Amino acid sequence: MRFKLPPKGARKDYYKKVMMGSNDRRGVIMSVVVYTLLITIAFIYLYPVLYMFSRSLMGKNDLLDVAAKWIPSSVTLNNYASAIATMDYWNSLLKNLAIALTSTLCQVFVCSLVGYGFARYNFPGKMLWMVILILSFLLPAQTIAVPNFLLFNSMNIVDGTLKPFLITAILGQGFKSCLCILIFYNFHRQVPQSLIEAAEIDGAGHIKAYFQIAVPLSAAAIVVVTLFSFVWYWNEVDLVRTYLGSTNDRNVGLTTLMLELNKFEDSYNAVYATHAQSTTSTNRLNDAIKMAGTMLSIAPMLLMYFFLQKQFVESVDKAGITGE
Amino acid sequence: MATKKREKNPHDKRRITKRKLREWFYGYLFLSPWIIGVCIFFVYSMVTSLNYSVHKIVFDGGVQTQPLEFWYKNYVDVFTLETDLPTTLGSFTISLVLQLPIIISFSLIIAMLLNGSIRCRSMFRMIFFLPVIIATGPVMNMLTAQGVATVPMMSDGSLAALLGGLPSFLSEPITELFNSLILILWNSGIQILIFLSGLQKVSNTMYEAAKIDGANGWESFWKITLPILKPIILLNSVYTVVTLATGGTNEIIELIYSATYLTPWTKGYSYGMAFSWIYTAIIAVILVVVFLLLKEKSDKHVVYEKRLVKLH
């Protein structure tokens, strides 16, 4: 406590303030509650990652020993070396980055435009398009799986290149574009119309008003949509398989790390999984490589977040500067 | 949406002015990439699948459509053959009604905590991003198969041991609750981040102004944070409903899958299409209810805007 204790008569009050908090400070009780909550939940989220990490560092002896569960008796990077070789990691990483970054860029830009269009303008048919937007969000994927497959087939764009990714992203049909559009819609709608109208009256055209006012004001939305899009493009397996074609070869066409990781799948465990607990899991040596591969596959997303999360804080200031 | 001129009153809202025309133009201009895309990649497929649903489908060197006895036969069949549907739908709705408020309020609380002044904020934010990475990808399935997507206490039975002293009518719901809470935690990653980004809209000056007016934290939450976040709450609710309703673990999605692919004689592909359209309609109704409950009244929005303007 930075403060000196107050005189005796006021002490009771002071303690109450320390424990329960005041308008300016969080009380001790509240702090305990907050940190307990955060740490508990953080533990739940961290547990599987730490488990994966520790397994991925274990050598043969640890893996085959039932007793050694958490701390490896000797740390080995062999699993990582194997995973890197099996997944052709660096090559796959580059190809994956090519897919995820370009698609994300297109997706963020287009969804921002569309979200803004919905939020800023009134035009006939707006309700209809809104309903279609929501519908495309909620229709179960298998409903349109066959027509979509036929469409992609007839368009002849599935050839292991970026084409299907870019075409869909530029046309606002990327992975979960609907949610991105809705996020932008929400953010742009909250910007007081008067601000934009004022800018337009000042002589800025509609397009200029979008770039100069709406875009900076939606910095937080841009950050969050970028994060999501990147993660979705990184994580998706089934659609990526469709977009790249199922005979695609990583030596010829593009690939993603999750696709490579999927090749570790043990199909028999998937079909007849009854007691697929870690103790009885199929080939535990290969499991450790799979864990290492998983760590390597999610690492780029964590890095991405690490750099982007600062933007959250900065975007507040930006919003302040542009004069909300 | 009525665009016809009915009266010649110059103040009539329906009158088409040049300004309005320009607005229409720019509206469609901003939407144009998406409209093209949605027509090619969604509307076309949607219409095709609707067409499939009113035919008998045979895959013979392509998709062959054959007429049904009457065109809406599949839709009638869904209601007669899916005897499980009412109960499954009922239990889904109940779990939705229970989960939705929990997910929304939980992720809002976490977002506010992460936004507030806490120690190791970056570290916590990093950790709370994990469910976004893990739960949306194949990694989650792998972890579930390994039995580590839950808390260690759950899998090794020590929670059961801990609750062992309690009578079963108490311990069972507690275990159940604990189980579903963990699932809820994993399903809240996206919502937390959306809230977090929404909270960036609330500038500190507003809180300070409120504080000067004598409002405490509780009051400024209700009077400042919540109104600003209300559209985000709606957004998050829509997202939550849609993911819960169409996620791979949803029982009705599984029913649709097995009807579509596994029992072609009694049900079959086109029946599955009809089934999923009926299901989509039901979810749409649920979404409309959510929307009506959470939508901001237009006058409130104006008040909020005015307050913003006043504050600056």
Added chain:
Amino acid sequence: MKKLASLVLALCMLLSLASFASAEEYNMPAMNTTDPITLSIMTWDDFEMTAALAAEFSKIYPNITVEIIRTTTANVTADLTNYAASNSLPDLFFFLDLDPLMASPYMADITEYIENDEEAQTKLYPTLRKMGYIDGERCFFMAGEFLPATVYLDANVFETMNVEMPAQDWTWEQFVELTQSMTDPTQNIWAYTNGMYAPVTFGPISLTENAIGEFGWNGESYNFESGWAEALELQQENIRLGNTCVGGSDAYLAVDPANEWPGQTGHVAVLTDAFWTLNNIYTKPLALDRGIKMVPYNPPVGAENGGQLAFLDGIAVSSGCEYPREAYELMKYLCWGKDGWMKRCELFPTLVWEGTENKAYDVPNCLPMIQDDELNQAFAALMPDLGYWNDWVSFMENIKNPVTWGARTIPGFNAFLANYYNGADFNGVIGIEAAINEGAVDAYDYTALLAEQGRYYYEQAMAAFYEIYGQPAAK
């Protein structure tokens, strides 16, 4: 003289005719082409082996290139639908469920090839040879991968109980007797536990003569009357009397507070589980360090030509395949033919995971599908020596009639399960097994109804099947 000559000639002709009739003639159609072609095969498993064998196949037939299309078990049915819709089915494809393939013309008729293939006719296990004859006349698919459903008997428990272990050709009666007599609570021993399947699954197959499908299906009807009801009764009696060890039950928790899977704690005499448990657990330190001695057996048979439950994946030549003869040959090489399997035995120990030194297969992941002494011995040599047991040759010899789960081979089975067996209301309870468990109905009261309903869904499926694939040509 002329007469005699003609008589001799006539006799000769008759004799040669007779010899034609007695010695079966296999006239395999010639390969369609020697032009360079590509055959595609869709699979979800065993990529290393498939690729290696495909390369060997291309060495034998240099004009054929094999393209492997990857899928997963979760996606295979939907993928097939997509390919069929776009008229681009792979030439060969593995499948999990038969019904969707019958509802549209996915599969090519391979009767001509299988019936003129001497190896298929003389060496394939009889049930596997008959497996793809959907209408009894025409063959549309074959078994692509085979693993027996393995029963494990714990040698330690038998020693403790002072009971002699049965021979590898044990019978259903022996199985029943063991599960009823081997329980000894004072020594914490249970007679039996369900692993991957229970008696109600493998019992009816074992108990039915000439069974070729689940619930004792023989190509015409199910055997609910004796097979199913008897096995279910045994299953429930054993649970009621405490002969069956139930993981997580109070009785088991008292013995093993950690609630480990009963199959790995040494408290159970007989376990019905999968073949791969051997590789996963019983050859690994987890079990070896505990001294667990699990001896693998084939499922016991309880009727003449009774079936043995097995894990079998189907594989078919697609109807759109331009070179069905070549595709058949590839399928044979990759799945069951002796040449391919001898090569496979060579490859098993050598294949490694791409980029690692880890073996792709510790223990072979599937078994041969033909009876051939040379192959059996080559294969048995690859199987692990458990130390306490290594009689793989007699294990192999006792594979007689592998029969798999219903959805793979019986038309209309899925619908029967979904709409009646698990879906109908039995005296207030949904699903017959649940209803019997809760005491709502008696199994024997429903055997006729079940058989009738099963037949009903079969007939529905067949009627539609004939509509799509046509009637078999009259012989």
